[in-house]
Amino acid sequence: MDTKYLDESKKYLMNTYNRFPIVLRKGRGMKVWSSDGKEYLDFVGGIAVNCLGHCHPKVVIAVQKQAQRLIHVSNLYHIEPQIKLARLLVELSFADKVFFCNSGTEAIEGAIKLARKYAKDHSPHNKFEIITAYGSFHGRTMGALSATGQEKIQKGFEPLLPGFRHVPFNDIEALRKAVTDNTCAVLLEPIQGEGGVRMPSNDYFDQVRKICDEHKLLLILDEIQTGMGRTGKFFAYEHFNIKPDIITLAKGLGGGVAIGAVLAKDSVAASFQHGTHASTFGGNPLACAAAEATIETLLEDGFILDSCRRMGEYFITRLEKLKKDYPSTIIETRGLGLLIGMELTQAGSPIVEACAKRGILINCTSGNVLRFTPPLIVVEKEIDDLIDVLEDIFEK
Ligand SMILES: *Cc1c(COP(=O)(O)O)cnc(C)c1O
Numbered sequence: 280m281d282t283k284y285l286d287e288s289k290k291y292l293m294n295t296y297n298r299f300p301i302v303l304r305k306g307r308g309m310k311v312w313s314s315d316g317k318e319y320l321d322f323v324g325g326i327a328v329n330c331l332g333h334c335h336p337k338v339v340i341a342v343q344k345q346a347q348r349l350i351h352v353s354n355l356y357h358i359e360p361q362i363k364l365a366r367l368l369v370e371l372s373f374a375d376k377v378f379f380c381n382s383g384t385e386a387i388e389g390a391i392k393l394a395r396k397y398a399k400d401h402s403p404h405n406k407f408e409i410i411t412a413y414g415s416f417h418g419r420t421m422g423a424l425s426a427t428g429q430e431k432i433q434k435g436f437e438p439l440l441p442g443f444r445h446v447p448f449n450d451i452e453a454l455r456k457a458v459t460d461n462t463c464a465v466l467l468e469p470i471q472g473e474g475g476v477r478m479p480s481n482d483y484f485d486q487v488r489k490i491c492d493e494h495k496l497l498l499i500l501d502e503i504q505t506g507m508g509r510t511g512k513f514f515a516y517e518h519f520n521i522k523p524d525i526i527t528l529a530k531g532l533g534g535g536v537a538i539g540a541v542l543a544k545d546s547v548a549a550s551f552q553h554g555t556h557a558s559t560f561g562g563n564p565l566a567c568a569a570a571e572a573t574i575e576t577l578l579e580d581g582f583i584l585d586s587c588r589r590m591g592e593y594f595i596t597r598l599e600k601l602k603k604d605y606p607s608t609i610i611e612t613r614g615l616g617l618l619i620g621m622e623l624t625q626a627g628s629p630i631v632e633a634c635a636k637r638g639i640l641i642n643c644t645s646g647n648v649l650r651f652t653p654p655l656i657v658v659e660k661e662i663d664d665l666i667d668v669l670e671d672i673f674e675k
Contacts, residue, residue, distance in 0.1 A: 306333025322653045330531035332654035338534040341572030360567035373522040376548035378541040379562030383503040383529035384418025386539035396550040398463035406463040412448035416473035451486040464497040469515035472504035475645035476620025484519040497524040507531030511588035511616030534573030538566040587655040591616040597666045605673045619651040633672045
């Protein structure tokens with residue numbers, strides 16, 4: 280039965296993904312099931328999207344209720360769930376204002392436009408350059424892919440959008456040197472996710488903030504992967520003791536429903552006025568109701584964030600033990616909360632495939648980094664199951 284789907288998938292869909300030969304049909308919590316009935320533990324979680332696990336009842340009910348009431352209206356009108364969600368995000372963050380869109384890459388486009396417009400409004404000459412990092416990932420539309428510091432993502436799509444300068448991540452001197460009279464902003468991920476779960480040093484963002492203040496640059500943090508509790512705090516910037524000027528959100532924001540957001544302080548947000556930016560679907564009632572339910576569930580009693588921190592530590596401890604046992608296979612384990620990477624001395628994809636055969640979904644990024652972004656509701660026993668499988672695979 281699966282082969283029919285696989286054949287049709289190949290026949291009708293553009294070939295943009297190197298997919299596993301698995302057709303997923305149903306999910307609950309940490310588990311997903313394929314159309315041929317096989318059960319999987321999902322340590323990918325939509326790549327940091329399914330933060331509450333699959334089909335969390337609170338999100339399902341919120342979507343059902345909202346779908347019965349109102350699915351879509353134009354942003355020409357005020358929208359209740361959009362207002363509620365914006366207030367929640369403002370109360371939880373440094374920001375005063377929110378713009379909603381539908382994905383990560385759109386949030387980045389919004390942030391780039393906002394930074395450029397802010398510079399136009401506030402500096403006498405044409406400041407438009409944005410400094411970003413090598414190894415970064417900001418999305419696939421033309422602006423976001425030009426911001427992204429990876430040639431393989433840009434190749435074939437030139438000419439790129441002008442106005443980006445790339446510096447090595449976590450190299451404060453390189454950043455300082457890259458600032459020119461034309462620089463208007465710095466755009467960084469708190470932890471590079473797609474780039475292989477690359478961690479900043481303890482004082483990196485403190486220094487970045489200082490450079491931004493000295494040169495009057497906006498600090499844009501791409502929290503699309505690190506936000507929504509992924510690192511054990513609601514936003515990753517809370518680990519650094521600094522405040523950004525703009526952040527971008529998406530992935531986990533809707534608990535699985537497509538939604539993105541740009542958050543900014545009033546002084547910055549003021550550069551977006553009527554007609555400067557818009558999105559037909561951005562902030563639609565359905566997606567906002569899902570996001571509101573996701574955030575409320577995530578923060579109820581602080582239980583899930585607390586568990587995310589504890590499970591993250593447990594996870595790393597177990598991976599460190601693996602590293603001790605297989606020093607010729609594992610170079611390093613790193614991460615924060617439940618954004619975890621394990622760098623291997625070999626390609627990761629055979630390991631990912633072997634895990635899938637044994638009922639565990641994991642992901643590999645940057646060629647040789649196994650990445651784990653499970654729902655934040657993962658428990659010890661499930662981490663143990665994964666470690667057992669990895670151990671078995673490394674043994675062979
Ligand atoms: C996934 C991701 C994006 C792009 O998000 P899409 O919703 O796929 O467009 C941008 N930045 C970061 C840090 C991401 O992890």
